[in-house]
Amino acid sequence: MRNYEKITALYERLSRDDELQGESNSIVNQKKILKEYAKKNHLENIIHFTDDGISGTQFDRPGFMAMMNGVNQGNIGCIIVKDMSRLGRDYLKVGQCMEILRQKGVRLIAINDNVDSFYKDDDFTPFRNIMNEWYARDTSRKIKSTFKAKGESGKHTGSSPPYGYIKDKDDKNQWIIDEKAAEVVRRIFHLTMDGKGPYAIARILEADKIDIPAYHQQKLGYGLHQSKVFEYPYRWCSSTIASILKKQEYLGHTVNFKTRKHFKDKKSKYVSEDNWLIFENTHEPIIDQETFDNVQRIRGNVKRYPDGWGEYHPLTGLMYCADCGSKMYVHRTSNYKNIPYYTCSAYTKVPCGTLCPSAHRIKAEAVLNLIQSTLQDIKKSLDEDNEAFLHSIQNEMEESEKMEMEKKRTRLIDSKNRLQELERLMCRIYEDMILEKIPNNRYEILNNQYETEQRELSKEIDELEKAIKRYEKETDRAKKFIRLIERYDNFDELTPTIINEFVEKILVHERDRKGSQTANQKVEIYFNFIGNYEPPKEELSEEEMQKLREEEEKERERKDKLHQNYLKRKANGKQKEYEDRYKARREEKKQEKLKSLKRTGIPVSEYIKNIKKTKMIYNS
Helix, strand or coil: CCHHHCEEEEEEEECHHHHCCCHHHCHHHHHHHHHHHHHHCCCCCEEEEEEECCCCCCCCCHHHHHHHHHHHCCCEEEEEECCHHHHCCCHHHHHHHHHHHHHHCCEEEECCCCEECCCCCCCCHHHHHHHHHHHHHHHHHHHHHHHHHHHHCCCCCCCCCCCCEEECCCCCCCEEECHHHHHHHHHHHHHHHCCCCHHHHHHHHHHCCCCCHHHHHHHHCCCCCCCCCCCCCCCCCHHHHHHHHHCHHHHCCEEECCEEECCCCCCEEECCHHHCEEECCCCCCCCCHHHHHHHHHHHHCCCCCCCCCCCCCCCCCCEEECCCCCEEEEEECCCCCCCEEEEECCCCCCCCCCCCCCCCCEEHHHHHHHHHHHHHHHHHHHHHCHHHHHHHHHHHHHHHHHHHHHHHHHHHHHHHHHHHHHHHHHHHHHHHHHCCCCCHHHHHHHHHHHHHHHHHHHHHHHHHHHHHHHHHHCCCHHHHHHHHHHCCCCCCCCCHHHHHHHEEEEEECCCCCCCCCCCCCCEEEEECCCEECCCCCCCCCHHHHHHHHHHHHHHHHHHHHHHHHHHHHHHHCHHHHHHHHHHHHHHHHHHHHHHHHHHHCCCHHHHHHHHHHHCCCCCC
16 A cells, blocks of 8 residues: 555544543544644645543554554554553553564654654653653553542442442442342352352353343343443353352441552452451441351351262251361262262372271261251250250350360460561571572572471461451350350251251261271261250169160170171172172162163153152162
């Protein structure tokens, strides 16, 4: 394309900050100035490229990108701007842009800055670009200080309230509940309490054709997506559900400074929770504190969904090995029995038995029955004598938790002292390395070890301080537990919601006699608010105690005899023959069942679902 046929690009840009400077920077005024200059200097074939309301620190501006696309294609011969700050306020990127224009032979004119690359190179232009960036930086700093003052005063700093709230018409700084959206928020929390994960909740809301938050806010006339066209207005994402479940705003709190922006890219980046500023009880809550805390605990307990069985077991995430502290995961016996049981996750890690000495295997049904009977006993004791029950819980909590808190306080002091000691050690080995008392490689090894220990101690100190603070704050936990119990008439049915409301964690010990299905196995249930609680047992007379000891001794002798017989069969090979015959019979019955299912045309997966629905067990 010949030079006289090329386009003369007139570029105008206005940001929100520039609007504060008055009419002189307006898009209309810029267009007038550039058009008059082009006409006066006989620059023809003009086309306007405009970016309105976009910061000069961003270079993905639509008008700017369209203009640079024309430059790269060789269609533009000259670019005219009011001043260099219109082109951008990042001196590095403006410099790169000017170099591209030079290489493409494109003339650059900045009228007010007296810049014209056709006649001469202006040595002051790079410094002018730096000053333009400094202006953007200074403006950003002023805006940040204004937002900081607003945020520190307890006012909301967000442009729009979260899903579930709307701004009060009379007072824009006050949030009021949007009942339609708030009901969805409550439903999300209740579904989580019922054991549903974010993905499952998203599918439920989508099936019920519930508007996604952005679409709902658009219909109300607020939010960040006013001009967006929603192709799928009911398609919820699991990340949206997870974000809703973490928002402390639903407790009635104002949470400021959760994100931070850089003046160049304008992109929000999340900061650590330590930098948040929280003002409590500033607006009406949607979710109560107990439900919120339970949901955070449930979300913190990672679920494991067994392959091929679909739904997770309601105890998953609550079961822990009493010996090694690892989580226990659910397994289900094969051959269509579908009987869930839990084993220690550390036991099976290769090499098996090194991280934990045994599997601590226990049937899920036994744990569920224990939880149910304990809650029923507590409910019975509460109905008989409320005050006596409250007094017994408080006494037990004071004794156990006082000792536990003393241990944590002692550990906190030791950890802080060790942290200071590590700092001194790191300074000392650094000096030794500088003075060549120790080689560099030795210094790096020690320094890495100390840094790793520092990080672990800092994390532990933070957790200990939170636990101590929570203990000192929660003085009426026994009363909270009683109020929770009183919400239920009975515990004839144990739902996932009840389990998640009452149970904090469950510790499972190994059986007294490993391999015996009838052996005693200790299980500790830690309830929310009150911790480990066991209903008082009925005191037995001396004669009853003696009789019980005799029965236990007879049972122990019987089991010893059976075990000796098992060892003899194992030694002479009879046990192996029995196991092979049993395995063959089981496999034969399994194949017969599969053939019968194929003849009826029922898929195996559907058969398993039917068993679960009707609560039938196929005896192989």
